[in-house]
Amino acid sequence: MKADVLSVEGKKLREIELPKQFEAEVDKGVVKRAVLAIQSNARQPQGTMPRAGRENTAKYRGRRSLPMTERGINVGRARLPRLNNRRGRLQGMVAGIPRAVGGPRAHPPKAEANKKQKINRKEKRAAVDAGIAATAVSELVGKRHVLDKEAKLPFVVEKEIEGIEKTKELRKALNALKVLEDVQNAKEKARRRAGKGKKRGRKKKQKISVLIVTGKRASVFRAARNLPGVEVCVARNLNAELLAPGCEPGRLVVWSEDAIKEIGAVGKGGERK
Numbered sequence: 001m002k003a004d005v006l007s008v009e010g011k012k013l014r015e016i017e018l019p020k021q022f023e024a025e026v027d028k029g030v031v032k033r034a035v036l037a038i039q040s041n042a043r044q045p046q047g048t049m050p051r052a053g054r055e056n057t058a059k060y061r062g063r064r065s066l067p068m069t070e071r072g073i074n075v076g077r078a079r080l081p082r083l084n085n086r087r088g089r090l091q092g093m094v095a096g097i098p099r100a101v102g103g104p105r106a107h108p109p110k111a112e113a114n115k116k117q118k119i120n121r122k123e124k125r126a127a128v129d130a131g132i133a134a135t136a137v138s139e140l141v142g143k144r145h146v147l148d149k150e151a152k153l154p155f156v157v158e159k160e161i162e163g164i165e166k167t168k169e170l171r172k173a174l175n176a177l178k179v180l181e182d183v184q185n186a187k188e189k190a191r192r193r194a195g196k197g198k199k200r201g202r203k204k205k206q207k208i209s210v211l212i213v214t215g216k217r218a219s220v221f222r223a224a225r226n227l228p229g230v231e232v233c234v235a236r237n238l239n240a241e242l243l244a245p246g247c248e249p250g251r252l253v254v255w256s257e258d259a260i261k262e263i264g265a266v267g268k269g270g271e272r273k
Contacts, residue, residue, distance in 0.1 A: 002017055211254070
């Protein structure tokens with residue numbers, strides 16, 4: 001499988017052979033499994049204090065041999081744990097149970113619960129390969145992105161795109177590659193989040209747009225920060241969630257020429273971290 005190498009001005013420079021990952025089978029089931037595994041491992045443990053709602057003197061004592069003021073049985077009241085006070089248990093308020101005021105929750109979330117999902121190494125690699133292959137399929141990319149009718153996937157750009165330092169220069173390059181329309185579409189679809197998440201650093205929801213993949217960390221990382229929905233990643237750090245956000249393969253990706261070489265090295269037996 002071959003692809004055209006474009007300049008940052010959008011002109012064809014030469015043609016290169018793509019790595020074997022671009023010819024892999026697009027298995028949506030494997031991709032979904034890998035994305036959910038990544039998301040489950042990124043969750044922060046959440047739970048309540050184990051003694052919440054039970055920090056009191058409430059007890060239930062059911063022995064009939066106890067004095068009436070100390071027992072909770074055969075005294076004409078519900079058999080429930082009650083607070084100690086000077087007038088005895090008979091006059092105490094019910095506490096320490098879910099139905100009582102200030103009591104604990106019945107089944108609260110537990111921080112020690114293990115909700116992490118595991119995935120085999122070969123499955124994880126197959127998911128990444130499937131995500132890479134999906135970036136070259138116009139039908140899949142066109143379902144979730146604004147794609148030019150004359151666009152020829154995948155977009156492979158010369159090494160100079162990694163050296164772009166200014167956001168306006170990157171916008172100009174994306175416009176020449178005919179993908180800026182998707183970035184603008186993502187900007188317009190930013191929306192205010194519903195619910196309490198607005199108070200927790202997640203005020204708005206942002207649509208995903210172009211992913212720029214480079215051979216190494218470069219100045220384009222800073223240039224892309226102010227473009228809504230645009231993400232930049234080094235080729236060796238690619239994962240299923242970046243290539244298929246929302247478990248749906250077919251992301252619009254701009255590959256640098258060095259990134260293609262890096263992926264090709266992995267396909268020939270190199271190590272992927």
